[in-house]
Amino acid sequence: MQDIVSSHTISVLVDNEPGILARVVGLFSGRGYNIESLTVAETDAKERLSRITIVTKGTPMIIEQIKAQLDRLVPVHRVRDLTVEGPHIERELALVKVKSTGEKRVEALRLADVFRAKVIDAKTDSFVFEVTGSSDKVQTFVGLMESLGVVDIGRTGIVAMSRGGEPL
Amino acid sequence: MKPEESATTGADLLVKALIDEEVEVVFGYPGGAVLPIYDSLFKQNRLRHILVRHEQAAVHAAEGYARSTGKVGVVLVTSGPGATNAVTGLTDALMDSIPIVCLTGQVPTHMIGNDAFQEADTTGITRPCTKHNYLVKAVGDLARTVHEGFYVARSGRPGPVVIDLPKDVLMNKHDYVAPKMPVQHKSYRPQVKPELKKVEQAIEMIANAKRPIIYAGGGVINAGPRASKLLTQFTRLTGIPITNTLMGLGSFPASDKQFLGMLGMHGTYEANLAMYHCDVMINIGARFDDRITGKLAEFSPKSKKIHVDIDPSSINKSVRVDLPIIGDAGQVLDDMLRIWKAKQPKLDQKALKAWWAEIEKWRARDCLAYKQGKETIKPQFALERLYHHIKDKDHYITTEVGQHQMWAAQFLKFEQPNRWMTSGGLGTMGYGFPAAMGVQIAHPDALVIDVAGEASILMNIQELSTVAQYHLPVKIFVLNNHYMGMVRQWQELLHGGRYSESYSDSLPDFVKLAEAFGAVGLRTGDPSELDGVIKEMIKIKKPVIVDVLVDEKENCFPMIPSGAAHYDMLLGPEDKAAKPISEEGMVLV
Numbered sequence: 001m002q003d004i005v006s007s008h009t010i011s012v013l014v015d016n017e018p019g020i021l022a023r024v025v026g027l028f029s030g031r032g033y034n035i036e037s038l039t040v041a042e043t044d045a046k047e048r049l050s051r052i053t054i055v056t057k058g059t060p061m062i063i064e065q066i067k068a069q070l071d072r073l074v075p076v077h078r079v080r081d082l083t084v085e086g087p088h089i090e091r092e093l094a095l096v097k098v099k100s101t102g103e104k105r106v107e108a109l110r111l112a113d114v115f116r117a118k119v120i121d122a123k124t125d126s127f128v129f130e131v132t133g134s135s136d137k138v139q140t141f142v143g144l145m146e147s148l149g150v151v152d153i154g155r156t157g158i159v160a161m162s163r164g165g166e167p168l
Numbered sequence: 169m170k171p172e173e174s175a176t177t178g179a180d181l182l183v184k185a186l187i188d189e190e191v192e193v194v195f196g197y198p199g200g201a202v203l204p205i206y207d208s209l210f211k212q213n214r215l216r217h218i219l220v221r222h223e224q225a226a227v228h229a230a231e232g233y234a235r236s237t238g239k240v241g242v243v244l245v246t247s248g249p250g251a252t253n254a255v256t257g258l259t260d261a262l263m264d265s266i267p268i269v270c271l272t273g274q275v276p277t278h279m280i281g282n283d284a285f286q287e288a289d290t291t292g293i294t295r296p297c298t299k300h301n302y303l304v305k306a307v308g309d310l311a312r313t314v315h316e317g318f319y320v321a322r323s324g325r326p327g328p329v330v331i332d333l334p335k336d337v338l339m340n341k342h343d344y345v346a347p348k349m350p351v352q353h354k355s356y357r358p359q360v361k362p363e364l365k366k367v368e369q370a371i372e373m374i375a376n377a378k379r380p381i382i383y384a385g386g387g388v389i390n391a392g393p394r395a396s397k398l399l400t401q402f403t404r405l406t407g408i409p410i411t412n413t414l415m416g417l418g419s420f421p422a423s424d425k426q427f428l429g430m431l432g433m434h435g436t437y438e439a440n441l442a443m444y445h446c447d448v449m450i451n452i453g454a455r456f457d458d459r460i461t462g463k464l465a466e467f468s469p470k471s472k473k474i475h476v477d478i479d480p481s482s483i484n485k486s487v488r489v490d491l492p493i494i495g496d497a498g499q500v501l502d503d504m505l506r507i508w509k510a511k512q513p514k515l516d517q518k519a520l521k522a523w524w525a526e527i528e529k530w531r532a533r534d535c536l537a538y539k540q541g542k543e544t545i546k547p548q549f550a551l552e553r554l555y556h557h558i559k560d561k562d563h564y565i566t567t568e569v570g571q572h573q574m575w576a577a578q579f580l581k582f583e584q585p586n587r588w589m590t591s592g593g594l595g596t597m598g599y600g601f602p603a604a605m606g607v608q609i610a611h612p613d614a615l616v617i618d619v620a621g622e623a624s625i626l627m628n629i630q631e632l633s634t635v636a637q638y639h640l641p642v643k644i645f646v647l648n649n650h651y652m653g654m655v656r657q658w659q660e661l662l663h664g665g666r667y668s669e670s671y672s673d674s675l676p677d678f679v680k681l682a683e684a685f686g687a688v689g690l691r692t693g694d695p696s697e698l699d700g701v702i703k704e705m706i707k708i709k710k711p712v713i714v715d716v717l718v719d720e721k722e723n724c725f726p727m728i729p730s731g732a733a734h735y736d737m738l739l740g741p742e743d744k745a746a747k748p749i750s751e752e753g754m755v756l757v
């Protein structure tokens with residue numbers, strides 16, 4: 001039981017100051033923790049706060065350590081483990097460039113429609129699709145596109161939020 | 169008033185801010201990037217600057233100062249090599265939770281990132297070895313950053329803070345605004361008051377224990393001398409046996425019958441067996457270090473564990489505990505004492521008596537026994553004699569790292585907190601001598617002794633020049649076994665006695681070395697002369713190096729080999745053949 005490794009999505013509210021990302025990333029690499037996905041951007045310009053969303057993996061004891069270690073960084077305001085603190089939603093965005101012609105091009109467009117991916121750039125021999133959704137959905141879309149001429153992929157990593165009216 | 173008309177430069181501001189933080193001493197070494205600060209220091213007489221001879225020593229001196237006073241130690245070094253030289257000291261302070269503020273010079277802001285002369289990415293390099301660090305980019309932020317830095321260094325679990333100061337920031341002008349004390353930090357507010365409910369639960373667990381033990385560590389020292397007093401009261405009130413970590417020595421009087429000595433790798437038989445067999449463990453301010461736990465799977469398997477710590481990341485880090493209590497050790501002990509007195513719980517006296525009887529049996533093993541002959545001085549004997557002569561004097565002990573350090577922990581008795589400075593977590597050879605300088609600066613009239621090994625002392629020996637300059641009568645008591653003894657001991661145990669590179673060859677003549685720096689050198693290898701030499705050392709009001717030639721072959725026991733369990737202790741040289749070290753143990757340090 002204690003050794004079961006599971007994935008956790010952790011939201012961290014931090015001061016948006018130089019070096020903060022290095023602090024967080026350095027903590028993970030220095031202590032040998034995994035980062036499966038990490039996103040960061042300023043979310044409160046007035047208070048100069050950023051929100052970091054980290055997906056990490058570990059035994060319950062390691063996850064507990066990760067949260068405690070994050071929380072003791074001086075510029076960290078709050079650490080929340082969305083995975084254990086009730087239901088939450090996760091979204092990821094990907095840009096997928098497909099270069100193909102003929103039947104493959106048509107099939108790509110058709111699949112994009114099924115996944116509700118938007119065409120945000122089009123040339124006669126290429127498309128750039130924008131797809132959002134759970135990581136699973138994005139992964140499936142990217143996987144399907146593989147055989148249809150994918151030449152470039154960009155993914156944001158996961159952003160997440162708890163359900164209901166409570167803030168972080 | 170426009171900024172350029174205000175009289176204060178960044179450097180002056182910095183000095184003002186330090187004075188407002190009640191700083192008295194700065195340990196430092198100058199260079200181009202910090203010249204404005206040295207100029208400001210020159211023009212005032214509130215702050216005393218101690219010029220060390222290597223920046224690593226500046227940090228260790230500040231650590232000694234901090235640990236012996238409870239104040240924040242302050243360091244000032246230049247950019248580039250000044251900052252990189254300080255890194256070992258900073259890491260040491262981080263590992264041992266010592267409050268330090270280290271001011272580093274930096275190239276001017278417009279040159280940062282250009283590989284400028286003596287530029288180093290100081291905040292980048294020191295990020296993993298500080299509690300927090302800052303790069304001040306505008307003079308307007310300087311004073312506030314300094315005050316915040318002191319707050320961070322001393323609050324919660326203490327630690328080192330670096331403040332990187334570009335030269336233009338030091339020369340630009342700005343008005344000084346005195347800080348509002350105490351600093352209100354927007355995100356860093358460690359919990360110091362424990363949850364009362366948890367303390368009540370702890371008291372209940374202790375009251376129902378049959379084989380309890382208190383395991384107290386450096387956190388009690390961090391919590392201030394009052395915490396040690398409370399710990400002593402609580403321990404005596406309950407009659408529970410107590411052991412200390414290396415970092416916790418002095419938090420409970422060593423001469424007390426309830427004290428089982430240090431625990432862990434080189435801890436006593438009784439302390440380690442009591443930890444193994446206890447049913448309730450009360451950890452106060454200790455972090456289940458691997459020197460303590462040995463083989464994790466067999467660490468105190470039958471006990472319920474209470475863990476009092478100010479840092480939530482210390483909880484369940486390596487050992488899972490049953491009742492964590494987050495808070496300052498002093499405050500928690502306050503509550504524990506109060507609740508205990510109010511509830512007056514009845515410990516099972518019969519069980520406690522039986523527990524003590526068992527402990528006394530282990531104690532009777534006399535695990536620290538050694539045989540002193542007529543020919544050579546045993547290191548243990550040297551320390552026992554040293555203690556005999558200093559015990560009634562106001563004294564402080566620092567150490568280097570190695571066998572001598574462990575013997576010092578075993579054979580010197582610490583009756584009070586803040587009297588024992590040693591590098592525990594990082595194990596930094598070269599720590600003890602500069603740390604002793606820092607202690608001596610803080611306590612000019614006390615007897616300050618660095619218990620050293622002949623190898624370690626060479627790592628910061630240049631500081632003889634500093635003690636000469638400031639007339640610091642620090643005593644260096646070298647247990648000279650002509651070996652990196654601790655390394656040799658492991659080679660004996662793990663590598664078939666192949667003493668690869670662990671012989672201390674080409675040592676200096678320590679007596680002449682002392683004399684070259686205006687200090688006094690003494691030497692003896694004769695057990696019958698030892699007392700006389702120690703007495704003379706104490707009498708001399710100057711720095712002294714005592715070169716004590718000790719038995720070269722002596723090893724430090726007891727020893728729990730790495731990866732072994734508490735009951736697998738080696739009690740003496742005869743033991744090692746019987747118990748080969750496991751392969752898992754071989755890879756551990």
Ligand SMILES: Cc1cc2nc3c(=O)[nH]c(=O)nc-3n(C[C@H](O)[C@H](O)[C@H](O)COP(=O)(O)OP(=O)(O)OC[C@H]3O[C@@H](n4cnc5c(N)ncnc54)[C@H](O)[C@@H]3O)c2cc1C
Binds near residue numbers: 390455459476479
């Ligand atoms: C050669 C060598 C051999 C060694 N052998 C041994 C040995 O045999 N036995 C031994 O004990 N050590 C030994 N050590 C030292 C060991 O490596 C550790 O440094 C030491 O055991 C840690 O002590 P500690 O657990 O008291 O923790 P510290 O490092 O002192 O940490 C203090 C703990 O208390 C907490 N704390 C801080 N402030 C407060 C507060 N105000 N209130 C509450 N909690 C607070 C901190 O968060 C932390 O968890 C050895 C070191 C060397 C170099």
Ligand SMILES: Cc1ncc(C[n+]2csc(CCOP(=O)(O)OP(=O)(O)O)c2C)c(N)n1
Binds near residue numbers: 573598649651653
């Ligand atoms: C800076 C540093 N380098 C290496 C070590 C590894 N080390 C630990 S103890 C030791 C030998 C110390 O020898 P000495 O100072 O003579 O002490 P003794 O063990 O002989 O008492 C060494 C090399 C260390 N702790 N610190």
Ligand SMILES: [Mg+2]
Binds near residue numbers: 570652672
């Ligand atoms: Mg030696």
